[in-house]
Amino acid sequence: MTVNNQIISKKYKEFLESNGKTTAEKMLSLGFVIKENATDIKTEEDFRKAVEESDYMDEKKLKMFYGDFLSYKDVLQILRVGEHGLTDGEIAEALKIIPVTPNLQISVEDFVNIIYE
Numbered sequence: 381m382t383v384n385n386q387i388i389s390k391k392y393k394e395f396l397e398s399n400g401k402t403t404a405e406k407m408l409s410l411g412f413v414i415k416e417n418a419t420d421i422k423t424e425e426d427f428r429k430a431v432e433e434s435d436y437m438d439e440k441k442l443k444m445f446y447g448d449f450l451s452y453k454d455v456l457q458i459l460r461v462g463e464h465g466l467t468d469g470e471i472a473e474a475l476k477i478i479p480v481t482p483n484l485q486i487s488v489e490d491f492v493n494i495i496y497e
Contacts, residue, residue: 392427400404407434411441433461439492449485 390411403421407414412434421427431445446454459466459474466474476482476496480486 388424388428388431391431392424395421395427404431408489432457441494443490446488447485450480450491451485452480452482455480455486455491 395406395410398406398409400409404414404489406421407430412431414430414434421430442450442458452456455475455478456471459471478486478491
């Protein structure tokens with residue numbers, strides 16, 4: 381499963397209507413931390429990329445954008461993104477303790493509990 385298109389559309393509209401002066405301020409108003417010098421967000425696709433690359437997503441935000449379960453692809457993407465994304469070797473090590481496979485999803489709650497233990 382990938383980030384829900386309807387939710388992205390709704391959040392993009394909220395982003396456009398935000399009172400923030402900079403892109404970073406507008407994203408922060410939605411709960412996402414991005415670099416101050418981040419590229420301007422001009423399209424919904426730019427917004428999607430910024431959300432996927434933001435440095436912080438808690439359980440609530442993960443559920444909002446991915447639903448209750450994460451696929452193997454979702455987990456890989458989450459582990460790679462952001463300023464502190466993991467390397468391929470670190471991801472391989474992380475997958476030893478995260479019970480997710482290409483055929484088995486993991487609940488967002490379980491994923492968050494494992495990551496923040």
